[in-house]
Amino acid sequence: MPPRWPSRFCCDDELAFIGVDGRDAAHELAALEAGGPRRRTQELIAVVRANEVDGAAVLEVGAGVGAVHLALLAAGAASAVDVDASREYLAAARRAAERRGLADRVDYRYGDIVELSANLPPADVVVLDSVVCCYPYLPVLLEAAVSPGPRLVGLTYPRDSWWMRIYMRFWNGRRLVSGSPERYFIHRHRTVREILAQAGFREIYSGGSPAWRVCAYALEGRT
Numbered sequence: 597m598p599p600r601w602p603s604r605f606c607c608d609d610e611l612a613f614i615g616v617d618g619r620d621a622a623h624e625l626a627a628l629e630a631g632g633p634r635r636r637t638q639e640l641i642a643v644v645r646a647n648e649v650d651g652a653a654v655l656e657v658g659a660g661v662g663a664v665h666l667a668l669l670a671a672g673a674a675s676a677v678d679v680d681a682s683r684e685y686l687a688a689a690r691r692a693a694e695r696r697g698l699a700d701r702v703d704y705r706y707g708d709i710v711e712l713s714a715n716l717p718p719a720d721v722v723v724l725d726s727v728v729c730c731y732p733y734l735p736v737l738l739e740a741a742v743s744p745g746p747r748l749v750g751l752t753y754p755r756d757s758w759w760m761r762i763y764m765r766f767w768n769g770r771r772l773v774s775g776s777p778e779r780y781f782i783h784r785h786r787t788v789r790e791i792l793a794q795a796g797f798r799e800i801y802s803g804g805s806p807a808w809r810v811c812a813y814a815l816e817g818r819t
């Protein structure tokens with residue numbers, strides 16, 4: 597991690613480190629609308645749907661163009677909060693929701709989930725699709741994500757294999773050379789499991805591809 601990484605992401609300058617910059621938002625939205633969610637996102641949606649979404653309040657952290665919460669709303673979830681560190685992605689997610697007639701059921705919040713979590717409404721289901729890999733401080737990210745009291749947490753993130761670490765170094769090197777503040781992080785699966793276990797969750801699903809994990813965690817005693 598570069599030494600200039602901020603310890604908190606409270607305002608625009610710091611959020612630029614984690615907020616991607618939305619340069620791909622229009623392209624990603626077009627791809628979602630033309631072909632649906634990518635495969636690991638489809639798997640995440642299916643796992644969450646298998647654990648009852650009817651009437652659920654959803655919190656999606658870092659929704660990008662909104663694939664997961666829009667699918668869950670269409671499947672019967674009652675409402676969603678989209679917390680994203682990128683204004684461009686929030687705007688794209690809102691456009692996608694408007695086109696599907698779902699925007700009045702989504703509350704859009706700009707900022708870091710760690711900074712905003714104390715003021716979020718309760719959630720039944722929390723999802724983080726390709727977000728763990730954008731954030732340097734895993735414990736505070738996961739603790740903030742579960743603070744709205746969900747019964748189910750769904751995540752996708754890169755596997756902590758040696759070859760994914762090589763890929764991460766290559767990716768980060770390219771960003772460094774181009775002057776972009778973005779970085780890619782590979783956190784350990786064991787650490788994700790430990791942090792969520794301390795918060796009362798047990799892993800109920802672990803799948804994905806050779807490169808990415810798709811996982812779900814349920815609050816003990818709820819499934």
Ligand SMILES: C[S@@+](CC[C@H](N)C(=O)[O-])C[C@H]1O[C@@H](n2cnc3c(N)ncnc32)[C@H](O)[C@@H]1O
Nearest residue numbers: 615658659660680681682685708709725726730
């Ligand atoms: C790689 S993109 C993934 C977007 C989308 N979930 C997907 O899978 O296509 C990461 C997203 O998470 C957001 N993000 C990263 N860290 C965040 C945080 N701590 N709080 C809120 N949003 C965050 C970024 O702004 C970005 O929209």
